[in-house]
Amino acid sequence: MRRHKRKKRYLKWFLLSLGVFVIFLGVAAWGTYLYFTHDLPRVDSLRDYTPPIISTVYSDAGELIGEFFLEKRIVVPIEGIPPFVLRAFVSAEDARFFEHEGLDYSAIFRALWKNIRAGEIVQGGSTITQQVARSLLLSSERKWSRKIREAILADRMEKSLSKEEILHLYLNQIYLGHGAYGVEAAAQNYFGKHVEDLNLAEAAMLAGLPQAPTRNSPYNHPRRAKLRQAYVLDQMVENGYITRAQAADALETVLEIHPRRSKFLEVAPYFTEHVRRYVEEKYGRDTLYKEGLEIFTTLDVAMQRAAQKAVHRGLKELDKRQGYRGPLRHLDPGEIESFCKEVQEDLGHSPLSEGEEAPENPIPRFPITGRGSGIQLMSSRWEMSSR
Numbered sequence: 001m002r003r004h005k006r007k008k009r010y011l012k013w014f015l016l017s018l019g020v021f022v023i024f025l026g027v028a029a030w031g032t033y034l035y036f037t038h039d040l041p042r043v044d045s046l047r048d049y050t051p052p053i054i055s056t057v058y059s060d061a062g063e064l065i066g067e068f069f070l071e072k073r074i075v076v077p078i079e080g081i082p083p084f085v086l087r088a089f090v091s092a093e094d095a096r097f098f099e100h101e102g103l104d105y106s107a108i109f110r111a112l113w114k115n116i117r118a119g120e121i122v123q124g125g126s127t128i129t130q131q132v133a134r135s136l137l138l139s140s141e142r143k144w145s146r147k148i149r150e151a152i153l154a155d156r157m158e159k160s161l162s163k164e165e166i167l168h169l170y171l172n173q174i175y176l177g178h179g180a181y182g183v184e185a186a187a188q189n190y191f192g193k194h195v196e197d198l199n200l201a202e203a204a205m206l207a208g209l210p211q212a213p214t215r216n217s218p219y220n221h222p223r224r225a226k227l228r229q230a231y232v233l234d235q236m237v238e239n240g241y242i243t244r245a246q247a248a249d250a251l252e253t254v255l256e257i258h259p260r261r262s263k264f265l266e267v268a269p270y271f272t273e274h275v276r277r278y279v280e281e282k283y284g285r286d287t288l289y290k291e292g293l294e295i296f297t298t299l300d301v302a303m304q305r306a307a308q309k310a311v312h313r314g315l316k317e318l319d320k321r322q323g324y325r326g327p328l329r330h331l332d333p334g335e336i337e338s339f340c341k342e343v344q345e346d347l348g349h350s351p352l353s354e355g356e357e358a359p360e361n362p363i364p365r366f367p368i369t370g371r372g373s374g375i376q377l378m379s380s381r382w383e384m385s386s387r
Contacts, residue, residue: 053290068289082198092232103130177214190206279293
């Protein structure tokens with residue numbers, strides 16, 4: 001009887017201790033949750049996605065002559081992105097995107113195991129939802145606290161937004177190299193076409209960029225870009241989005257990578273710089289670089305080019321009248337260094353004459369060609385005009 005009472009007393013103390021321990025764990029977990037969530041941004045703010053977008057400058061005939069931006073981004077609706085482009089990015093970055101609820105635990109453990117075996121971080125387990133949370137709501141600092149907050153936000157995003165809404169944010173926000181943010185800007189950057197006009201090979205090339213946009217750049221590292229393209233196509237086959245034959249055809253497709261161009265410098269750089277200063281002074285820097293203005297000017301492109309051609313021709317004629325008859329000789333690569341040393345020794349002093357001062361403004365002021373100085377601006381968010 002005494003033995004039975006002792007067992008009963010031990011059981012009572014055990015259950016009491018277990019209860020206290022469970023309560024302690026619950027309070028600790030709740031406190032930890034409050035610590036990481038008390039200052040988290042609201043997920044609802046993502047519904048009003050208004051990132052900085054490009055302001056464009058047009059001639060009197062509507063030809064694009066300049067762009068002003070902090071981030072080269074052109075926002076497109078999810079309906080304007082072909083399904084195979086969506087599937088290419090999902091296959092490359094988050095194969096189980098349509099199945100998980102913000103966190104892919106199998107991918108997390110797989111990445112953890114690979115990193116342990118490699119002794120360094122060689123693979124990440126972040127989902128597309130986590131990447132959107134990090135890009136739009138958090139910083140990119142490498143801390144465990146940020147990863148925990150990122151996971152909490154990813155869970156909230158999945159409950160508040162649809163998969164299509166999350167993909168819309170991701171594909172317009174993601175950085176794809178050489179100043180291009182989002183798939184539309186990248187499509188124009190690399191292939192000179194709109195995202196809706198991409199083919200499967202081009203889509204796979206773009207989808208291979210998020211992991212390392214600089215290292216996998218089609219401009220600078222075409223072989224690495226091709227390897228990433230092959231990886232994306234292979235993942236699309238594994239996920240059942242395309243057939244093996246379609247992947248093989250896409251891999252053999254010869255892509256025309258367009259050279260990087262600056263609209264600001266191509267047509268009338270002095271004129272567009274004048275426009276930039278005018279708009280920034282009148283409407284503010286944030287409006288110019290973030291609001292996506294459409295600026296219509298009086299510049300006649302044909303007249304501008306004719307004027308520039310005339311100036312170049314005049315400069316050549318002037319140069320000839322001064323006695324120029326072409327180069328004295330051409331240097332071989334091995335002669336350049338010794339020639340530079342000889343010139344430096346021959347000069348031996350400042351090129352300016354004694355007592356002469358450098359001009360205050362050595363940059364020539366060229367005239368701006370155009371019929372008047374009217375500038376009209378329009379924005380997709382609001383409209384304004386000035387004459």
